[in-house]
Structure formats: C-alpha cells, structure tokens
Amino acid sequence: MNEDQKYLFDLTGYLIVENALTAEEVAQCNAAIDHHIEGLTERDTSLAGGSAALTGTAHRMDMGGMLAWEKPWCEPFRNLLVHPNVKPYLEEVLGEKYRLDHGPGLIAMEAGTEGGTLHGGGIERPNFSEAYFFKYGRIYTGLTVVEYMLADEGPGDGGLAIVPGSHKANLPCPSGMRRYEQYQNQVLEVNAKAGDAVIFTETLTHGTLPWTGNHQRRALLYKFSPGFQAYSAGAHQITYPDYIEDMSPDQREVMEAPHIRRY
Numbered sequence: 001m002n003e004d005q006k007y008l009f010d011l012t013g014y015l016i017v018e019n020a021l022t023a024e025e026v027a028q029c030n031a032a033i034d035h036h037i038e039g040l041t042e043r044d045t046s047l048a049g050g051s052a053a054l055t056g057t058a059h060r061m062d063m064g065g066m067l068a069w070e071k072p073w074c075e076p077f078r079n080l081l082v083h084p085n086v087k088p089y090l091e092e093v094l095g096e097k098y099r100l101d102h103g104p105g106l107i108a109m110e111a112g113t114e115g116g117t118l119h120g121g122g123i124e125r126p127n128f129s130e131a132y133f134f135k136y137g138r139i140y141t142g143l144t145v146v147e148y149m150l151a152d153e154g155p156g157d158g159g160l161a162i163v164p165g166s167h168k169a170n171l172p173c174p175s176g177m178r179r180y181e182q183y184q185n186q187v188l189e190v191n192a193k194a195g196d197a198v199i200f201t202e203t204l205t206h207g208t209l210p211w212t213g214n215h216q217r218r219a220l221l222y223k224f225s226p227g228f229q230a231y232s233a234g235a236h237q238i239t240y241p242d243y244i245e246d247m248s249p250d251q252r253e254v255m256e257a258p259h260i261r262r263y
Contacts (some may be wrong), residue, residue, distance in 0.1 A: 013164065014190070016198050061110075062107060063106040092139065095261075100222065101232050117207055118161065129231040152192075229258050
C-alpha cells in the first residue's frame with residue numbers, strides 16, 4: 001500500500017485494487033458457484049426499506065459456505081483468505097495478524113433486482129469493532145470488507161454504492177440519502193471489473209443500488225477484523241472447525257478466534 005493509496009483510503013474510506021484476481025481465478029470461483037448453484041437462494045424479505053428509488057422486481061440472492069465445500073470447489077475461496085494481491089492492504093489497515101470475522105458470502109442480482117438501503121457511517125459506530133482512526137502515522141480500522149468482483153459493474157449497472165468520506169462523519173446520515181431518495185449526487189456508484197477487489201471500512205456508509213445490468217451481478221464479500229477483535233456474534237473457539245483441518249498454515253491462522261497475536 002503506497003503513500004497515495006493510504007491517503008485515498010483515509011480520505012474516502014475505500015480503495016479499488018484493480019486486477020487483484022486473474023481471469024483464471026475469477027473463472028474458478030464462478031465455476032464453483034455454478035456447481036453449487038442450488039445453494040443460491042433469494043431473500044424472503046426486502047432490503048429496500050420501502051424506498052421507491054431502491055425498489056425492484058426481485059430480492060437479491062445470497063450464498064455462503066464456500067470454505068466448507070468439497071475439493072476442488074472450496075480451494076479458490078480459501079485462497080482468497082490470504083491472497084498475495086490483497087493481503088498487504090489488509091495488513092496495513094488491520095495489522096499483520098488479521099482474521100476472518102465472517103464470510104465469505106456471495107451477493108447475486110439479476111436485472112431488476114432491488115437495491116438495499118445505505119447503512120453505516122462514522123458517527124454510528126457502536127463500539128471499537130467498527131473503529132476507524134488515524135494515529136501515530138498509521139490507519140487503524142475495525143471490521144473491513146473485501147468485495148471481490150466476479151462480474152463487471154459498469155456505469156449505470158447499479159450494485160455497490162458508497163458515500164465517500166462518510167467513515168469520518170460526525171453527524172447522522174440523512175434518511176433521504178439512506179433511501180437514495182435525496183442527495184443522489186453525493187452517493188457514488190462504484191464501478192469495477194471482474195477480478196477487481198474493493199476494500200472498504202465497514203464504517204463507510206454503503207449499500208446497493210438496483211441492478212440494471214444485462215448480466216448477473218456476482219460480488220463475493222469477505223469481512224476481516226484485527227486479530228484480537230471480533231464484530232460478528234457467535235461462539236469463538238481457539239480450536240478449528242473440522243472442515244479447515246486441511247487448510248494451509250496461513251489460512252488456518254486467519255480462521256482463528258480473536259486473541260492477542262504475537263508478532
């Protein structure tokens with residue numbers, strides 16, 4: 001992460017790592033998803049919050065559990081835990097011993113799928129699990145998202161949307177902006193290509209715009225925390241789940257429960 005990238009991440013709360021994945025890696029992920037396509041299910045409830053600007057003809061589709069799939073289908077997703085093109089960025093903002101907090105999870109959207117209300121923001125951090133601050137010459141973040149694009153998200157397609165700089169906001173986000181009914185010029189539709197990785201702090205106000213692209217949107221989300229910290233609920237045990245016993249040492253380390261890491 002060079003000095004320009006640090007500045008841009010601190011300024012806006014997000015960064016696009018272009019070509020983080022090769023075309024082959026993207027194809028492997030998509031092939032594995034297609035092989036398990038029965039696990040891709042449409043949500044029962046709307047995420048549009050009643051907003052006319054975010055409404056659509058269908059709810060988004062979700063899929064999880066990739067790390068536990070049988071081989072070889074799990075392997076491309078396990079490789080993304082410590083991917084060499086993304087790991088340095090996570091180490092810069094989370095520390096060298098970052099951990100997977102939750103995920104991965106796939107968001108898929110067909111043409112006409114509704115958007116989701118914007119959420120998050122600097123003033124709305126409930127605790128240090130979503131912290132963002134700069135001190136002693138470095139960035140400190142809590143929960144941090146890596147969104148691997150498995151399909152293009154071009155201008156006007158919809159998909160990922162953010163309010164740049166909102167991770168430092170000192171006042172609540174207006175309701176009309178959250179619902180994408182007002183101040184649309186302040187909401188950025190993030191455009192990225194298949195294989196790009198969008199890294200953003202969870203404190204950034206973000207959401208999803210209705211999908212209008214002719215192809216299926218596929219965005220794969222991994223959410224990471226500092227090694228000593230957790231955001232997600234649930235039991236955290238030092239022992240490993242059975243399904244990761246054959247992971248590499250680096251992958252297993254990222255899967256550990258939160259605890260003080262020795263460098």
